[in-house]
Every structure is written in C-alpha cells, then in structure tokens.
Amino acid sequence: MDSLTDICRVISQCRNCDLHFSRKRAVCGIGPGNARLMIVGEAPGSSEDEKGLPFVGRSGKLLDQVLSNLNLRREEIYITNSVRCRPMLGKPPKLSEIRTCSGYLRREIELVKPSLVIPMGNSALGSLGFVINRKFDRVTEIVGKVIDHGEFFICPQFHPAAILRNPKRREYFEEYFRKASALLEDLGRMPREEIVRKYNSSRF
Numbered sequence: 001m002d003s004l005t006d007i008c009r010v011i012s013q014c015r016n017c018d019l020h021f022s023r024k025r026a027v028c029g030i031g032p033g034n035a036r037l038m039i040v041g042e043a044p045g046s047s048e049d050e051k052g053l054p055f056v057g058r059s060g061k062l063l064d065q066v067l068s069n070l071n072l073r074r075e076e077i078y079i080t081n082s083v084r085c086r087p088m089l090g091k092p093p094k095l096s097e098i099r100t101c102s103g104y105l106r107r108e109i110e111l112v113k114p115s116l117v118i119p120m121g122n123s124a125l126g127s128l129g130f131v132i133n134r135k136f137d138r139v140t141e142i143v144g145k146v147i148d149h150g151e152f153f154i155c156p157q158f159h160p161a162a163i164l165r166n167p168k169r170r171e172y173f174e175e176y177f178r179k180a181s182a183l184l185e186d187l188g189r190m191p192r193e194e195i196v197r198k199y200n201s202s203r204f
C-alpha cells in the first residue's frame with residue numbers, strides 16, 4: 001500500500017474480518033495526504049455505510065459544527081476510523097476487529113505523517129494503541145490531555161456520539177478542539193516539552 005489511493009483500494013475489497021459480510025460500502029479515510037491534523041473515529045454508521053464516506057451522519061454534523069466554529073477546516077483534516085465497515089446493530093467494534101483493521105491506520109499515519117492525532121473515543125484509542133504499541137487508559141481518564149508520542153502529538157477526545165447522548169459534555173468537546181487548534185498554531189515555534197507543559201496545565 002504505497003499511497004492513500006492504494007490503501008483505499010485494498011480497504012474496499014477487504015475481507016479480513018466478519019464485518020465485511022454486512023457492509024454496503026467500506027469507508028476509507030479522507031483528506032489531504034499532507035494533513036497536519038488526523039482525526040480517528042470509531043466505525044461507519046448507517047449513513048456512512050450508505051455513502052461510503054466517513055462522518056456524514058449525525059456525529060459528522062456535530063463534528064462539522066464544532067470544527068467550523070474554530071479555525072479548523074474539514075478539508076484540511078484527514079478523517080479516518082478505527083474500523084472501515086459498519087458493525088452490525090450499531091454496536092462498537094470488537095477489539096479483534098479493531099486490531100485486524102489497525103494496519104490501515106498504521107499505513108495512513110506513515111503516509112500522511114500528521115503532527116497531531118485526535119482519537120475520538122475508546123475504539124480509536126484502541127486502534128492507535130495497536131499502531132504505536134501503547135496501552136491507553138479509557139477515554140474518560142485521559143480526554144483533553146496532550147501526549148507527545150515523538151512523531152506526533154495525541155489529544156484524546158470524546159466521540160461525538162457520546163456528546164449527542166450527553167449534551168452536557170459538549171462544552172468540553174469544543175474546548176478540547178480549541179486546544180488542538182491552538183496547539184497546531186504553536187507547533188514549530190515552541191519546544192515540544194513546553195507545548196506539553198502549556199497544554200496540560202490547568203491554566204489553559
């Protein structure tokens with residue numbers, strides 16, 4: 001898989017786990033090949049399964065609203081998922097399915113080389129964990145933190161579906177994206193340790 005187009009071609013024909021049996025369309029990542037920001041979701045829902053595109057349903061609308069309120073343009077972001085086929089009955093994907101699919105995320109990260117990765121929810125954290133060989137705590141424990149992985153920063157975020165279920169969390173969701181946007185501005189003009197200190201301090 002030498003290019004993003006190549007990855008997408010492989011994903012579209014993938015039969016590596018049982019999720020391919022029930023999918024209408026596999027959903028590839030989308031966005032510029034040199035995006036500085038990569039957002040990782042969980043799995044396609046019914047709208048994504050119909051259209052073959054990530055985040056075009058209710059979660060996507062919320063994500064779009066929040067991004068457009070900030071300085072984050074969706075066209076400049078690479079958006080992908082931990083698994084590429086819709087799990088049946090809208091259930092979260094199994095860990096084995098996330099592991100099987102994580103090779104695609106690994107390759108996307110290698111090719112895009114983002115400066116910041118935002119895994120939204122536990123499935124995305126699990127997938128990123130397989131890619132970088134690291135075990136993350138649950139999202140509720142580490143949401144909003146800034147982690148320096150060396151090649152990129154990681155800012156764990158709630159999944160938008162969790163915000164739709166519990167709108168009280170929306171202000172945090174917006175706040176963490178605001179933080180991510182500011183961090184991207186600071187990148188390159190501030191040492192990495194200082195970024196970690198600044199964005200993990202309660203003053204931010």
Ligand code: URA
Pocket residue numbers: 027041042043044045048053054055056057059060081
């Ligand atoms: N939820 C996700 O995690 N990914 C999508 O693509 C759509 C909804």
